Amino acid sequence: xxxRILGEGQLHVDDSASHELNELDAKLEAAVERxxxxxxxxxxxxxLARVRAIGRPxxxxxxxxxxxxxxxxxxxxxxxxxxxxxDGVIPG
Amino acid sequence: xxxxxxxxxxxxxxxxxxxDRMEDPRETLDYSYQTQLxxxxxxxxxxxxxxTSRKRVELQINQLQLSSDKxxxxxxxxxxxxxxxxxxxxxxxxxxxxxQMSDLNTQYTxxxxxxxxxxxxxxxxxxxxxxxxxxxxxxxxTYTAAEAQTRINEAFTGISxxxxxxxxxxxxxxDKTEQMKAxxxxxxxxxASGALxxxxxxxxxxxxxELDRMGAGHDVDAELARMKGELGQGGAPRQIEGTAxxxxxxxxxxxxAASDGQTAQAMPPVQSADQPQAGDGT
Numbered sequence: 001x002x003x004r005i006l007g008e009g010q011l012h013v014d015d016s017a018s019h020e021l022n023e024l025d026a027k028l029e030a031a032v033e034r035x036x037x038x039x040x041x042x043x044x045x046x047x048l049a050r051v052r053a054i055g056r057p058x059x060x061x062x063x064x065x066x067x068x069x070x071x072x073x074x075x076x077x078x079x080x081x082x083x084x085x086x087d088g089v090i091p092g
Numbered sequence: 093x094x095x096x097x098x099x100x101x102x103x104x105x106x107x108x109x110x111x112d113r114m115e116d117p118r119e120t121l122d123y124s125y126q127t128q129l130x131x132x133x134x135x136x137x138x139x140x141x142x143x144t145s146r147k148r149v150e151l152q153i154n155q156l157q158l159s160s161d162k163x164x165x166x167x168x169x170x171x172x173x174x175x176x177x178x179x180x181x182x183x184x185x186x187x188x189x190x191x192q193m194s195d196l197n198t199q200y201t202x203x204x205x206x207x208x209x210x211x212x213x214x215x216x217x218x219x220x221x222x223x224x225x226x227x228x229x230x231x232x233x234t235y236t237a238a239e240a241q242t243r244i245n246e247a248f249t250g251i252s253x254x255x256x257x258x259x260x261x262x263x264x265x266x267d268k269t270e271q272m273k274a275x276x277x278x279x280x281x282x283x284a285s286g287a288l289x290x291x292x293x294x295x296x297x298x299x300x301x302e303l304d305r306m307g308a309g310h311d312v313d314a315e316l317a318r319m320k321g322e323l324g325q326g327g328a329p330r331q332i333e334g335t336a337x338x339x340x341x342x343x344x345x346x347x348x349a350a351s352d353g354q355t356a357q358a359m360p361p362v363q364s365a366d367q368p369q370a371g372d373g374t
Contacts, residue, residue, distance in 0.1 A: 003096070004100070004253065004257065006257050006260060006261075007209055007261050008212075009216050022094055025094035025095055025096050025097075026094055028094070028095050029094050029095045032095065047096075060215070060216055060219030061220060061222060061223035062220075062250070063220060063224060063227065063250035065100075065104060065246065065249040065250045065252075066100055066103075066253060067097075067100060068097060068099075068100050069096060069099040069100040069103060069253075070095075070099070071095070083099055083102070084098055084099065
């Protein structure tokens, strides 16, 4: 599957990593829901580090949409919240 | 559902909405391509804006460094003539300047990071825009409107996602450069007001003025002593006054000569008109 890290581009990640990534993602989501600023950053860092470790950069000219999209490295909890709130945040 | 999936669905929903509006996808492809080119222009302008901001901060850091060096020198000069109060004043100001500098250094690094990110975003978008153009021409040449719809879906969603990502990056960079511009403007104002003491040798530099005054005092004392020696203690008070005034006027002339040569040229006649008696006396 293809995973995008916002601000960095797309990566190919083996489907078998789905389960592991979902667990890390659940931690991130829980931190956002609890409004837990101190848990948010480590959870995001861990998820991003894992995706970078197992992912291979996609072809720059590939036009496939991503299965999963991750917030960028410097995203704050407020950024993620705005992103999840949807309408109007995503430009273009 | 996790964060990653939700975000990707939001991006996709955005693209689907645009796709639904297309009546003849083959025509809309051109419109979409136009939008992509515009975004590409925008991201390139973004890179240039961030670079301009970064250079401005760099310039300010250099100016503050000059101020800091100068205040350091002044503190040493003041200590050398036994004026600890002046030295303390200079060092206090230096600490203020240094704190501004460390702040600016942080901003500088942040702007550098933004510049790199936007440059990367611009390159990624360029690659996708090129790929999209090829695909669009193939589709336009090969398929009917109905067929084109299904053929273009994925490519459109893919590039729409990239455009959303780049758009977010531009927004963030714009926010940061706006903040930086406000800060840089505030620092420029501080410098202009003399509060940060960047006016090297400028009129508002009271520490330097005090040091100069003391230096001038030394010179006058030395000259007095020399003249007393020449005249065998016979110096009249009026002559001493005239000499002291002459020294002040010469110092003022020298100071303005740095900024305005014409003022300096205007000085000698004034001096000679003041001193015919001194000339007669010699």
